[in-house]
Amino acid sequence: MSRKASLLIVEDDRETLKQLEWAFSKFYKVFKADNPKRAIELFEVEKPKVVLLDISLSADSEEKEGLALLEKFLSINPITKVIIVTGHDEDKTAIKAIRLGATDYYVKPIKPPELRAMVERAFHIANIELKSIANSRRKLEENRYGDIIGSCPEIKKVFNFIDSVAKTDTTVLILGESGTGKELVAKAIHEQSHRKDKPFVVINCSAIPENLLESELFGHEKGSFTGAYSQKKGKFELAEDGTIFFDEIGEIPPILQVKLLRFLQEKEFERVGGTKKYKVNARIIVATNRDLKKEMEMGNFREDLYYRLNVVSITLPPLRERGRDVILIARYLVDKYCEENKIPPKSLSREAELEIRKYNWPGNIRELENLIKRAVIMSPSNVIFPDALGFDQSTDSREILTLKEAKEEIERKYLLDALQRNKGFISRAAKDLGVSRGTFYDLLKKHNIEIDEEK
Numbered sequence: 001m002s003r004k005a006s007l008l009i010v011e012d013d014r015e016t017l018k019q020l021e022w023a024f025s026k027f028y029k030v031f032k033a034d035n036p037k038r039a040i041e042l043f044e045v046e047k048p049k050v051v052l053l054d055i056s057l058s059a060d061s062e063e064k065e066g067l068a069l070l071e072k073f074l075s076i077n078p079i080t081k082v083i084i085v086t087g088h089d090e091d092k093t094a095i096k097a098i099r100l101g102a103t104d105y106y107v108k109p110i111k112p113p114e115l116r117a118m119v120e121r122a123f124h125i126a127n128i129e130l131k132s133i134a135n136s137r138r139k140l141e142e143n144r145y146g147d148i149i150g151s152c153p154e155i156k157k158v159f160n161f162i163d164s165v166a167k168t169d170t171t172v173l174i175l176g177e178s179g180t181g182k183e184l185v186a187k188a189i190h191e192q193s194h195r196k197d198k199p200f201v202v203i204n205c206s207a208i209p210e211n212l213l214e215s216e217l218f219g220h221e222k223g224s225f226t227g228a229y230s231q232k233k234g235k236f237e238l239a240e241d242g243t244i245f246f247d248e249i250g251e252i253p254p255i256l257q258v259k260l261l262r263f264l265q266e267k268e269f270e271r272v273g274g275t276k277k278y279k280v281n282a283r284i285i286v287a288t289n290r291d292l293k294k295e296m297e298m299g300n301f302r303e304d305l306y307y308r309l310n311v312v313s314i315t316l317p318p319l320r321e322r323g324r325d326v327i328l329i330a331r332y333l334v335d336k337y338c339e340e341n342k343i344p345p346k347s348l349s350r351e352a353e354l355e356i357r358k359y360n361w362p363g364n365i366r367e368l369e370n371l372i373k374r375a376v377i378m379s380p381s382n383v384i385f386p387d388a389l390g391f392d393q394s395t396d397s398r399e400i401l402t403l404k405e406a407k408e409e410i411e412r413k414y415l416l417d418a419l420q421r422n423k424g425f426i427s428r429a430a431k432d433l434g435v436s437r438g439t440f441y442d443l444l445k446k447h448n449i450e451i452d453e454e455k
């Protein structure tokens with residue numbers, strides 16, 4: 001027989017507590033607490049999936065204590081199923097508790113078989129949720145390469161590419177629109193290589209003023225230019241035995257293109273204002289969101305340097321071409337930012353996911369990241385609805401749904417429209433759409449559409 005599951009019962013009335021223990025101990029491993037402090041201790045140690053919580057803990061205390069305890073349980077473990085037990089005149093408290101995240105409430109007097117059924121259902125839901133969390137974790141693990149999340153064939157190609165170049169020392173050119181993860185890929189190559197314990201040095205060629213770039217790269221000798229008060233090592237020297245990543249290589253001015261070419265050919269350079277030659281063993285990875293070939297053809301980028309850099313290259317696909325990966329990445333980011341901000345886990349509503357899927361993402365993953373960061377903080381509830389995403393309605397959103405998703409969306413819209421037209425009268429709405437009342441109900445259930453009351 002499998003081990004009994006743990007159930008925590010919080011109840012200040014000793015008699016009731018005994019009665020409850022008697023009713024449940026045959027089926028569960030029961031832990032009893034008659035005050036909040038003990039309740040939290042037991043909750044943290046025994047990690048029960050389900051808690052029975054008497055909301056008005058002592059006759060003179062207010063509901064607040066019980067509600068605070070509920071919040072505490074959920075902040076420690078948000079997927080705990082907390083069943084509130086209330087007196088018959090505590091409707092308002094029960095509603096508050098449900099809003100705060102209680103699973104269900106039970107009104108005294110206690111009839112053990114009834115309450116047992118409720119507890120059993122709560123365990124059932126908890127188990128389903130745990131399984132689904134474990135599933136999505138496993139799915140994420142299968143679809144990631146370090147911090148790079150994705151499962152579409154295009155990104156799997158990128159993972160293979162990283163594997164195959166990481167073990168070599170060849171120069172790598174990474175192409176792709178802004179925010180597609182070029183730096184992340186460069187870092188992954190470094191981390192998979194034998195250089196992983198050595199420095200990974202990033203140079204953003206567009207962020208450093210042209211007159212300072214050379215000294216940034218190669219260092220300078222004391223007094224070599226106004227402001228060069230002391231000798232300084234450049235990024236090349238700092239990257240000894242490691243990897244140098246040039247971001248926005250397309251922005252590098254012609255004079256430095258020559259110097260970089262020389263380094264690539266001879267692995268040698270001089271500091272600004274110096275004559276001594278330095279040798280550095282560093283692997284070069286470069287990236288750009290420009291069309292480097294075109295820049296070369298237009299004469300903005302040296303041909304010899306272009307061919308030196310373009311030994312092996314990869315183009316990262318824009319987010320809008322990665323299919324359902326956008327949802328996978330969005331969910332990953334929601335978890336990540338909840339954890340970073342130390343707030344209980346949130347999740348995206350189905351509608352929010354659809355909006356994310358439909359959007360065109362001109363700023364790619366960086367844009368998605370910013371949006372999720374904001375939504376996680378702004379969203380008042382544990383579920384992130386579309387309004388928290390703050391999509392600018394005027395932006396172009398291209399339909400990139402699968403046929404199945406598109407059909408589902410239309411079906412849902414038809415249901416909502418029919419309900420509205422018929423002022424919520426189910427049989428009329430069903431007739432409107434040419435389906436039976438039963439089918440209509442099934443569809444409402446499928447789409448999670450709630451109706452006020454049966455009409």
Ligand SMILES: Nc1ncnc2c1ncn2[C@@H]1O[C@H](COP(=O)(O)OP(=O)(O)OP(=O)(O)O)[C@@H](O)[C@H]1O
Binds near residue numbers: 181369
């Ligand atoms: N597949 C992915 N999964 C998860 N996070 C990602 C993925 N791709 C990119 N990111 C994240 O998106 C952000 C942008 O990525 P990165 O800086 O590597 O892009 P980039 O192509 O270098 O952008 P830019 O052209 O603006 O320099 C980073 O915070 C990165 O961690």
Ligand SMILES: [Mg+2]
Binds near residue numbers: 182183247
């Ligand atoms: Mg970048």
